[in-house]
Every structure is written in structure tokens, then in C-alpha cells.
Amino acid sequence: MLRQTKYLSSRYNEPDGWSLSAYERDGGYKQAKRVLGGMTRDALIEDMKAANIRGRGGAGFAMGVKWSFMPWPPKPEKPHYLVINADEGEPGTFKDRTIMEKNPHSVVEGCIIGCYGIGAHTAYIYVRDELHLSKERLWGAINEAKAKGYLGKNPFGSDYAVEVFVHTGAGAYICGEETALLNSLEGKRGEPRLKPPFPAQAGAFGMPSTVNNLETIAIVPTALEMGGDAFSKLSELHNLKDGGSRLFGVSGHVNTPGVFEACVGLTLRELIYDLGGGVKGGKLLAVIPGGSSCPILRADDLVSAPNEKSPLFPWNGKSVLDVPLGVDTFRALGTMLGTCCAIVLSDQACPVLAMHNLMRFYRHESCGQCTPCREGSAWIFRIMDRIVAGQASIEELDRLSEIADNIMGNTICAFGEGTAMPALGFLKKFRREFEQYILTRGKSSPNRLTLPGHFAGAAE
Amino acid sequence: MTFALTPERESHLAEILSRYPNRMAATIPVLHLCQEQNGWVSEEIMEWVAHRLGISAAHVKGVATFYTLFNKEPVGRHQVWVCRTLSCALNGADALLHHCEKRLGVHVGGTTKDGSVTLRTAECLAACGQAPMMQVDRDYHENLTLADVDTILDRLTRS
Ligand SMILES: Cc1cc2nc3c(=O)[nH]c(=O)nc-3n(C[C@H](O)[C@H](O)[C@H](O)COP(=O)(O)O)c2cc1C
Ligand code: SF4
Ligand code: FES
Numbered sequence: 336m337l338r339q340t341k342y343l344s345s346r347y348n349e350p351d352g353w354s355l356s357a358y359e360r361d362g363g364y365k366q367a368k369r370v371l372g373g374m375t376r377d378a379l380i381e382d383m384k385a386a387n388i389r390g391r392g393g394a395g396f397a398m399g400v401k402w403s404f405m406p407w408p409p410k411p412e413k414p415h416y417l418v419i420n421a422d423e424g425e426p427g428t429f430k431d432r433t434i435m436e437k438n439p440h441s442v443v444e445g446c447i448i449g450c451y452g453i454g455a456h457t458a459y460i461y462v463r464d465e466l467h468l469s470k471e472r473l474w475g476a477i478n479e480a481k482a483k484g485y486l487g488k489n490p491f492g493s494d495y496a497v498e499v500f501v502h503t504g505a506g507a508y509i510c511g512e513e514t515a516l517l518n519s520l521e522g523k524r525g526e527p528r529l530k531p532p533f534p535a536q537a538g539a540f541g542m543p544s545t546v547n548n549l550e551t552i553a554i555v556p557t558a559l560e561m562g563g564d565a566f567s568k569l570s571e572l573h574n575l576k577d578g579g580s581r582l583f584g585v586s587g588h589v590n591t592p593g594v595f596e597a598c599v600g601l602t603l604r605e606l607i608y609d610l611g612g613g614v615k616g617g618k619l620l621a622v623i624p625g626g627s628s629c630p631i632l633r634a635d636d637l638v639s640a641p642n643e644k645s646p647l648f649p650w651n652g653k654s655v656l657d658v659p660l661g662v663d664t665f666r667a668l669g670t671m672l673g674t675c676c677a678i679v680l681s682d683q684a685c686p687v688l689a690m691h692n693l694m695r696f697y698r699h700e701s702c703g704q705c706t707p708c709r710e711g712s713a714w715i716f717r718i719m720d721r722i723v724a725g726q727a728s729i730e731e732l733d734r735l736s737e738i739a740d741n742i743m744g745n746t747i748c749a750f751g752e753g754t755a756m757p758a759l760g761f762l763k764k765f766r767r768e769f770e771q772y773i774l775t776r777g778k779s780s781p782n783r784l785t786l787p788g789h790f791a792g793a794a795e
Numbered sequence: 796m797t798f799a800l801t802p803e804r805e806s807h808l809a810e811i812l813s814r815y816p817n818r819m820a821a822t823i824p825v826l827h828l829c830q831e832q833n834g835w836v837s838e839e840i841m842e843w844v845a846h847r848l849g850i851s852a853a854h855v856k857g858v859a860t861f862y863t864l865f866n867k868e869p870v871g872r873h874q875v876w877v878c879r880t881l882s883c884a885l886n887g888a889d890a891l892l893h894h895c896e897k898r899l900g901v902h903v904g905g906t907t908k909d910g911s912v913t914l915r916t917a918e919c920l921a922a923c924g925q926a927p928m929m930q931v932d933r934d935y936h937e938n939l940t941l942a943d944v945d946t947i948l949d950r951l952t953r954s
Contacts, residue, residue, distance in 0.1 A: 414816075426880045426919040464827070464864055465876075465920055467933040500814045505823055505862030508918060522822030523854075524861040540816050586882040586923035593924045627881060627919075676923070678882055692881050696918050789887045790941050 336571055336659075337605040338598040340580040342557040343550075347437045353472050355479040358440035364485055366559040367447040371493040376407075379452050383555070385563030387570070387578030391430075392420050392511075392548030393626065393673050394749075395662030397576065398555075399563075402452045404535040406543050409454035416539040417449045417458040418520065421549040422504060422511035424463060425626035426696060427678040430582040431549040433594045435462065435469035438553065439476035443499055445552035447490060448559065450497045453545045457498050460549070461516050464503045473501050508700040512748050513546040515702065526702050527748035550582055571600025572661040575646055583660070584676030585611040588684065588786065594676075603632070604656040607679055616786035617681035621764065622656075624665060625673025627693050628753035630760025631686075632656075632670060640667065670760065683787065685780040687772045690761040691719040692784065697754040705746040711738050712754050722769070725776035732769055736762055798843045804828050808847070818848040822858050826865055835866035871906040871913035873951045876930040879916045882923035891927050892916065894941050898948050911952045 345361060346352025358364070370379060384399030409415050419442070423431045434442060446458040462470050477499050480486045488496045502520055504510045510519045514528035517539050538544025558566040558579060567578030577599055583606055586592045590612030597610075603622055607614065619634040636655040640647035647667045650658045658664050665672040680689060698716040703709045718735055721727040739755040739762075746752075762769065771779035800808060811824045825848065829840045836859050845852040859865045877883075877892045892903070895914055899907050906913040922928045925937030929944075936947060 423921045424919060427882055427923050428919070429921045429923045429925075432921045463921070465917070465930060468935075502814075503823065503827065505827065506864035507862050519823065520820065521817075522819040522848075522850075522858065524857055526861075540820070584924060586926060587885045592882075592926070623881075678885070678923070680885065684885060689881060689885075692879075692884050696880055699918060784881075784884045785887045785890065786885075790890055 336598075336600055337602075337609050338569075338600075339610075340569070340596050340598055342580055342596065343434060343438055343441060343553060343582065344594075344596040347433065353437050353439055353476070355440060355476070355483065358438070358444075362560070363440055363556070364444055364480075366556040367444045367485065368491045370448050370451050370559070371491050371495050374451075376452065376454070379448070379559075382559060382563040383452065385567060386558040387563075387567040387573065387576045388551060388554060388558060389577050389662045390548055391550035391554075391581060391674065393425065393628070393671075395577075395672055398547060398551050401535075401545060401547070402449070404533075405453045405545060406535070407454065409543070413542050414457070415453055415455035416542055416544040417446060417453055417455045417552075418513075418517065418534075418539055418544055418546045419446065419458060419460040419549050419552050420511060420513065420516060420546055421460055421462040421466075421469070422508075422516060423466070423549075424508040424511045425628060425674055425676075426693065427586055427623060428584065428626045428674040428676040429586070430584050430594050430674065430676055432466055432469055433582070434550060434553050435466065436472050439469075439472040440480070441553040441556060442473065442549060443476045443480050443486070445555040446499045447485065447497050448555050449545070449547065449552050451495060453543075455545075456496045457500070459500050459502045459520055459539065461502050461504065461510070461520060463510070464505050470501050470503060477501070507702075508696075509702045509748075509750060512750060514748065516546065517544065526704050527750070529747055554579065554581070569598045570661075571598065571659050572664065575661055575663050577661045577663065581675060583610070584674075585679060586676070587679040588615045588617070588681035589613065589679050590615050599661060600659040602657050602659055603677060604654070606660070606677055607656070611679065614679060614681050617683040620680045620682040620684060621686065622680065623678040623757070624660065624670055625675050625677065627678065627696065628757055629665075629671040629673040630669060630756050631764055632668070633764050636764075638668070671756075681786065683781055684784050685772075685777075685782050686761060686765040686768055687719075687722060687777075687780060688782065688784050690758065690765075691716075691723050693757060694719045694754075697750075701750065701754070705751065707742045707745040708751040708754065711742040711751075714738050715754070715758055722773060723777070727773055729770055729773055732762060732766070732773070798829075798833075798837075798839050800828065800832060804832060819850050819854070821848060822850070822855060823862070826855070826859055830865060835869050871910050872954075873912045874915065874930075874932055875912055875948075875951070876915050876917035876920070878918070878920045878922070878926070878928050878930075880919035880923075882919070883926040883928060886926035888927045891929070891939060891941065891944060894944055895929075895948065898945065899952070907952065909952065911954070912948070
């Protein structure tokens with residue numbers, strides 16, 4: 336159900352909505368003050384568990400549970416770290432950037448509370464280098480908070496020291512993967528690490544660490560202010576432990592692309608038609624629900640969940656567009672919720688070219704440590720190139736599936752699955768279109784991604 | 796060694812070091828600092844960074860070559876990156892890129908003869924809702940038309 340909210344985005348349209356005075360006017364920093372003013376760690380963790388904040392970075396892990404994994408009590412010789420993931424590189428995803436640019440103090444306040452919750456005194460916010468305005472706004476917020484005595488040795492007069500720093504990468508999608516990010520933070524190549532050990536045992540600088548997505552940490556003050564349970568109940572999927580409200584993005588072939596804040600439980604139909612203003616230039620062909628690593632859904636897909644135990648049972652037989660966007664509901668659909676930023680394809684766009692585009696991305700971004708990922712992503716792209724050039728045979732479609740299958744489960748990090756799953760998704764959902772494309776050397780298809788007349792009047 | 800940071804950047808470096816529990820963690824920020832001054836990261840700079848941070852030159856080289864935003868050779872006075880990933884591609888990124896190539900008279904990866912602009916492609920820059928887009932130096936330009944691109948490129952080649 337569409338219920339828009341304004342917890343993170345209330346000042347998005349105000350010219351100085353990112354400043355400390357605007358944030359405090361809306362009640363900012365009261366929760367950090369309350370927490371450092373004597374809330375027990377147990378009470379904080381319990382409230383955060385009750386809030387059912389599922390990680391906003393892609394995997395959807397419960398934030399409160401993750402905080403509770405930190406070794407307790409912290410040992411003096413093993414300082415804990417809070418690491419915030421603002422690498423935002425997943426194609427189609429552009430939500431964290433809006434928070435950093437327009438509401439950076441929610442991140443700083445979230446970091447103070449998060450540090451207390453996990454027993455850390457230092458938080459690093461890892462921002463991809465290209466986001467210069469985001470970094471500037473975060474540093475600005477940190478400095479403003481520091482000047483007011485909200486950070487440093489005695490925040491709010493307490494004796495719980497907290498420092499927050501911005502750290503930047505230098506252009507590598509893989510640094511969004513949490514262990515690659517930790518290596519990059521340590522000044523190394525951004526190559527993912529084998530897990531275990533998990534960050535809670537040995538993370539940043541070998542110390543116990545928690546990695547949270549930037550939106551995950553930014554919503555913490557709101558959840559605390561409402562109370563965890565009340566926050567969770569904003570969501571239609573409260574019973575599935577998927578709580579609160581979050582940012583949804585929509586891009587591609589829609590009339591009003593953008594980032595929108597709404598209660599969890601929003602459907603793709605609402606995201607595309609009510610918030611996104613409907614499909615531009617044709618009818619809806621398909622949608623990638625939450626960043627490019629999530630397998631694509633077709634507009635005509637129906638839910639098949641005859642088993643009462645399935646989280647999808649209430650939507651059995653209905654259109655996939657009417658299923659609430661949730662971590663478990665979308666996993667049960669055979670795709671993923673991911674970052675909640677959807678990419679919309681109209682029927683004027685060619686699905687073969689869409690897959691070609693994404694597979695080029697994955698080939699380019701594989702870090703190269705694992706053979707199945709490095710070779711597989713390159714091989715998939717080569718075949719896609721041959722298909723698009725009109726040089727491939729139908730059998731090569733099966734080869735594509737085999738290569739993708741061989742990546743699954745055989746790699747150090749989830750980038751491998753993030754490449755293979757969307758590839759398999761395209762091949763399954765568009766098998767007929769792919770076959771026709773190969774047989775007619777592209778003539779069966781619009782053979783373009785851009786809508787006709789996109790740059791009308793100009794020579795294309 | 797002849798490379799040296801400006802005094803302002805030297806004090807920035809000291810501040811950077813204070814953020815981390817060890818010196819290696821400053822590798823990427825310090826490489827950025829050097830590139831900001833020099834435009835690209837030379838062998839000499841890598842060795843200078845290694846020396847300053849007390850780590851091996853091989854380590855610094857390994858890091859500098861891993862990340863695409865460190866220029867391993869000189870580049871133009873201005874950097875243009877056209878995003879070509881799916882949301883932008885659905886909104887005309889290919890045509891936009893070709894337009895840039897024609898207008899500047901260079902292929903992707905190349906620098907104009909007068910040294911004013913280096914043209915490159917980027918993967919998703921987190922501006923998908925404002926596609927098509929390109930980054931010019933530190934700024935994002937979004938919801939572009941070809942006429943916007945002309946205005947931007949004219950300004951760059953003149954400056
Ligand atoms: C290839 C890859 C790229 C990722 N990129 C990002 C990213 O850009 N931002 C992010 O928050 N999480 C990203 N993640 C997920 C992180 O590994 C991690 O799960 C997340 O930061 C945890 O935060 P959360 O629990 O708050 O979601 C990525 C994962 C993989 C496998
Ligand atoms: S799966 Fe791919 S990206 Fe991840 S570690 Fe292996 S090679 Fe690198
Ligand atoms: S696809 Fe171009 S900014 Fe995301």
C-alpha cells in the first residue's frame with residue numbers, strides 16, 4: 336500500500352535543509368543525547384531489534400541483530416569500529432546520495448548512536464570518490480556537530496567519546512562489498528576477503544567491526560524516536576520482520592524518475608505508476624526491482640505460491656507488480672529486494688541489449704581474484720557481444736546458462752552471484768526474445784535501449 | 796626526489812594521518828592529495844607516498860593501479876565522464892557519448908589535441924534518476940540534452 340513518509344526526506348526541498356539548525360529545528364540530535372545520557376546498551380539493542388530495520392545495502396540483514404553480534408564487553412586492546420557503507424555503486428541505485436547531500440546530520444546522529452550500540456568510539460563513512468558534494472556535506476555536518484560538542488571526547492557532556500570520519504575510495508564498484516570496503520579503508524586494494532572471519536570478529540584493522548549501509552544508519556534516530564515497535568509497525572510486512580519506512584528509487588523508462596520515501600509494503604505497481612508517473616514511451620516490459628544484481632521481473636509474471644507457508648501465499652495468482660516490496664517476499668519471488676531502486680524497461684527497449692549493457696558492467700568490475708568470476712564474466716560478455724553482432728547461434732544461449740551456473744557458489748564474494756543471477760534471470764524470462772534475436776540477427780527486436788525520438792531534433 | 800606537496804596539502808596530510816590507527820590507511824587519501832596537485836600519479840609520486848607513509852613502493856603501486864580514478868598518465872585539464880550503465884543507456888547515453896566524441900574529436904579515453912579535455916566513460920554514478928548524466932571534474936550534470944552538452948563542452952575547451 337502506498338503511504339509516503341518524510342522521516343529522512345522532509346527537508347529535501349529546503350535550500351539549507353542539510354544544515355544543523357534545520358536538523359535541530361526538526362528535533363535532531365535528541366536521540367543521540369538520550370542514548371549517551373544513560374540508555375543502557377541492552378535497551379538500545381532491544382529497541383533496534385524491535386524496529387526490524389532490514390539492511391538497506393542489499394542483503395537485507397536485520398540491523399539490530401547485526402549489532403548484537405559484536406563481542407561484549409569490548410576489550411581495551413581491541414577497539415571496535417563502525418563502518419558505514421556509502422559506496423553506492425549498484426547500477427540503478429541513487430538513494431544514499433540524496434541523504435548525504437540533503438540530510439547528512441541524520442547520518443552523523445545515527446553514527447553516534449551506532450557507535451554506542453556496538454561499543455565503538457570511531458566511525459568511518461566510506462563514500463565513493465565521485466560523490467564530491469556528498470563528502471563535502473558529510474564533512475560539513477561532522478564539523479558542525481563537533482563545534483556544538485556533539486562529537487569528540489565528551490559528546491553531549493557524556494564521557495562516551497565518538498569521532499566520525501569520511502573515507503573515500505577511488506573508483507571500484509567492488510569496494511561496496513563489505514570486506515573489499517574494509518581492505519580499501521585499510522589502504523589496500525579493494526579485494527574481498529574470505530569469510531569467516533566475519534567483520535564482527537575481525538573487520539577494520541583486524542578489529543571487531545559492524546558494516547551498515549548509509550541509509551540503514553540514517554534511519555536509526557527516527558526508529559528510536561518512535562520506539563522500535565511503533566517504527567516497525569509502519570510497515571505492512573511487520574509480521575515478516577521487515578519494518579518501518581525506507582527510500583525507494585525508480586529510474587529508466589518512467590515519466591517522473593526519482594527517490595521517494597514510503598512505508599515498507601509499497602508495490603512495484605505503486606512505485607512505477609503512482610510515484611514514477613507511469614511508463615514512458617510504450618507499455619511496461621519488465622522491471623529490475625532493486626539494483627542490477629536482482630533478477631528481472633516481467634510485467635506479465637504472476638505469483639505462484641499455492642503453499643500457505645509461503646510468504647507469497649496471500650498474493651498467489653496475482654501480478655508480481657502487486658506484491659509488497661520486502662526482503663522475504665522478493666526472495667520468494669526468485670529475485671531480490673536489493674537496494675529498493677527499480678529500473679524500468681518499456682516494450683520499446685530490447686532486453687538483449689539491456690543484458691549486454693549489464694554484463695559489460697560486471698565484466699569490467701570483477702576484481703579478478705576468483706577464476707569463475709573473472710573468466711565467467713568475461714566469457715558471458717563475449718557471447719553477449721557476439722549475439723548483438725549477429726554472430727551467435729542458439730546453442731550459445733545454453734552455454735551462457737552453464738557459465739552462469741558455474742559461477743554460482745564458487746566465488747569468494749557475492750559479486751559472482753550478483754553477476755550470474757541477473758544473467759540467468761534474463762535468459763529465463765526472455766528466452767523467446769533471445770532466440771528470435773539470434774535467428775533474425777536483431778531484426779525481431781527494437782534493437783535499441785533509448786526510446787525513439789529521445790533526442791528528437793538532434794542528429795543521433 | 797623532487798616531488799613535494801604544497802604547505803597547505805602538507806598540513807592536510809598530517810590531519811589525514813590523525814584519522815587512522817596506522818599509516819597505511821592513509822594510502823588512498825594521500826594518493827588523492829598528490830593527484831589533486833599533480834593531475835596524475837607518477838612513479839615518483841608513488842615512491843614519495845611509500846616513503847612518507849613508511850610502506851613499500853610495491854604496495855602503493857598495487858593500490859594505485861587497482862583503482863580506476865588514479866590517472867597513471869597525464870590527462871587533460873578537464874575530465875569528462877559519461878555514464879553508460881543501464882538507466883543512463885535507457886535514456887540516451889550512447890547517443891550522448893557519440894556526440895561528445897564527435898564534438899571533441901576524440902575517442903573514449905582520449906584527450907583533445909589542445910589538452911583541454913579527457914573523455915571517458917563511467918559505470919553507474921548514482922544519478923540514475925537524472926539520466927542521462929555526465930561528471931565534469933567534480934560536478935555532476937544531469938538530465939542532459941545534446942544542447943546542454945554543447946554548452947558544457949564549449950566552456951571546457953575555452954578554459
Ligand atoms: C558486489 C557487491 C557490492 C555491494 N555494494 C554495496 C554498496 O554500494 N553499498 C552498500 O551499502 N552495500 C553494498 N553491498 C552490500 C555490503 O556487502 C553489505 O552487505 C552492506 O553494506 C551491509 O549493510 P546493511 O546490512 O546495512 O545493508 C554490496 C555487496 C556486494 C556483494
Ligand atoms: S567473486 Fe568476483 S568480485 Fe568477488 S572476490 Fe571473486 S573475482 Fe572478486
Ligand atoms: S546508470 Fe547512469 S548514473 Fe546510474
